[in-house]
Amino acid sequence: MLVTDADHGVGRAAAICLGEAGFQVLAGGEDLSRMSDLPRETAPGGLIEITSLTTADDASCAAALQRIQTLFGHLHGIVWTGGTVRFGPLEEQNEDVTRAVMEANVHAPWRLLRLGTPILRKQGSGVLVCVSSAAGRLALPLSSAYSASRYALEGLCDALRLELSFFGVHVVLVEPGLLRERVTTSAPESLTSEELFGVSSDSAYGRMSNSMTEAYHQLIRRAATPEDVARVIETALTVEEPRARYTVSRRTAAVLWARKLLPDRLVDNRLVKAMGLSGD
Secondary structure, eight states, X not given: OEESOTTSHHHHHHHHHHHXXXXXXXXXXXOGGGGTTSOSBOSTTOEEEEEEOOTTOHHHHHHHHHXXXXXXXXXXXXXXXXXXXXXXXXXXXXXXXXXXXXIIIIIHHHHHHHHHHHHHHHHTOEEEEEEOOGGGTSOOTTBHHHHHHHHHHHHHHHHHHHHHHTTTEEEEEEEOSSBHHHHOSSOGGGOOHHHHHOOOTTSTTHHXXXXXXXXXXXXXXXXBOHHHHHHHHHHHHHSSSOOSEEESSHHXXXXXXXXXXXXXXXHHHHHHHHTTOOOO
């Protein structure tokens, strides 16, 4: 099992969780020193090896896929856990920011999956797991670039799931809600609205940013952990017929279920009130 971004966060937690579940794992990341303490031998049959993996580079992705086949003789699957989060109003974000978000959240997984797909197709088995976000199905204010990138990843996986079903390969999306380590590496409870959303005090979006920051500080206390996400990934990889999508928490599942059932305007109004954005 190839796990990306195992030098931090969800990738690291997933590599450990899968190794302890008995998988043979190749943990890839850009910083080898941050993976040097990963346990090599885990549960019976479980094993974790590490490799340099830069998902922005075709050659690095191809080398990692070749190494896992050399080490283990096959590719059970790929777990994509990478990505970046950038918030802010659309009119205040430049193209460089948007391009960076799309590169990290769409082009990078596309690059690795494109190279890994032929291997799994020829094997006639395997699982591709992409850790996306609830933002891929429910957009929030001040998240246009991020939500667009997650919607794109979801569309990519939906199409790929249909393409590969004929060959016995499963494609799965894991959708966390708010996830602490994806937003910041510092103490999230202390973030200001400018640090979180990049909105200055004199911006037209200042009031909106302040209200959403207050809501964020309340929600972050109940945010999912990388270990929570890793356990869901393990489930997706161990059931015989994995679902197309898995949420990580009941709260996220309820919100996305409401998004699916209720009219868009009604959902919009509820989100506005929940984040303290109403004009009352």
